[in-house]
Amino acid sequence: MINSKLGIAAGVCGGLFIAYCIYFDRKRRNDPLFKQKLRERRKEAKKQKEAKTGSSKLPDLRDYEAVQKFFIQEVQKGEELLGIGDVENGVEHLSNAVAVCVQPQQLLQVLQQTLPPQIFQLLLQRLPAVSQRIANSASSTRTMVEDDVE
Incomplete structure (x- = not known):
């Protein structure tokens, strides 16, 4: 009895997680500025990495x-x-x-x-x-x- 309740709870949690992932994936795909934001984040990360490594192009x-x-x-x-x-x-x-x-x-x-x-x-x-x-x-x-x- 406890195992079946635990199994049902795990199934519901798994289903909710998958629904959560699908929802945010659709939201991400439909965002017109997603690629631009992603490029900006990558560019900022690259700048921070260069600052940390101390690399400078001569x-x-x-x-x-x-x-x-x-x-x-x-x-x-x-x-x-x-x-x-x-x-x-x-x-x-x-x-x-x-x-x-x-x-x-x-x-x-x-x-x-x-x-x-x-x-x-x-x-x-x-x-x-x-x-x-x-x-x-x-x-x-x-x-x-x-x-x-x-």
């Missing part, structure tokens, strides 16, 4: 405006991430900015005055690796251009 170092835009973008990202407590990624972005900066010594002096000493030391430790990565990127871009010329 500009063409020969294009002054692109380098200047990249510099400002990296300083802003670095400050934002440091502000929310993500020290590793914040320092990564600030080191990218220092590496492409026209006057890195002046920027380092400003950062030394504004950042806590332990974060500034982390920035100084990370700077050689980032500078090397940017130099490698510049040389690979130069090689690709030379290959196109030939």
Whole structure:
């Protein structure tokens, strides 16, 4: 007797769950903005993932405006991430900015005055690796251009 009541209750719950799924699937399919909302959510998730990984696409170092835009973008990202407590990624972005900066010594002096000493030391430790990565990127871009010329 108890098993049959339990079976009926489970069947009713299962049927309600399936009805719930069908209802919201139809609602989703008939929503004209569903695809647009989905694209926006995916784009936002991608931005958040890039911010977490600290990945930044390096500009063409020969294009002054692109380098200047990249510099400002990296300083802003670095400050934002440091502000929310993500020290590793914040320092990564600030080191990218220092590496492409026209006057890195002046920027380092400003950062030394504004950042806590332990974060500034982390920035100084990370700077050689980032500078090397940017130099490698510049040389690979130069090689690709030379290959196109030939």
